Amino acid sequence: MSKSSNLVLGLLAGGAIGATLGILFAPDKGINTRQKLVDEALSAKADLSEKAHEVKDKVASQAKQKKDSLDSQLESILNNASYKADDIITSLEQKLAILKARNKQFQKETSNKTNS
Template sequence: MCIGIYLQFCIEQQKIETMNNNSNTFLGILAGTAIGATLGILFAPDKGTNTRRKLVEEAQATKDQLAREANNLQDRVADVVSSKKETLDSRVESLVSDVSYKADDVISTLEKKLGELKARNKKLQKTSV
């Protein structure tokens, strides 16, 4: 049971890493787009004031997009972690319950064997006297 929980945890870690890799890819594409747009604006034949205004607008739009993506990623990771924590808590509780029942079974069996041994010992003591 413990191995199953550990394997499930490892699988979930891989899912989170994959999600992070996808987010990193998206952020790379977003950064490349922003750099390309900025270079396009800089090389466009336009007045300096217009170029600076466009650069500021593009920078603000990129900043806003990055903030949204960071918030989305944070929310997704929090959801996954919360879900997996609940699953892990449930499995640990189940494991503890199973172990408790097994311990009760072992104790009952040992008490039964002890009773049998006491009876056998008593019988042997009677025959040896």
């Protein structure tokens, strides 16, 4: 979790604990105090649930962004590799043509020396 998420959770937990202690030490009837505790607990639960959903959505969004970025970078690398492979093949074909021409010339010269 990020530091801001931890801070929010800490503040919520501290607020819930403070509210609970305040209610416990406040002069009121037992049934009213228990109801206040229940209300505070439900409110804290709802807040924590909301924050958990926000954190989950944020993490999912960041994961998707990273995946999309990685996919894009991988596609770029593959395209570059494909162009490089084409360049290498073209260069090798040119060198092969030169070697074939030299070999043909060599065979011609060797044939002329043998026939002379």
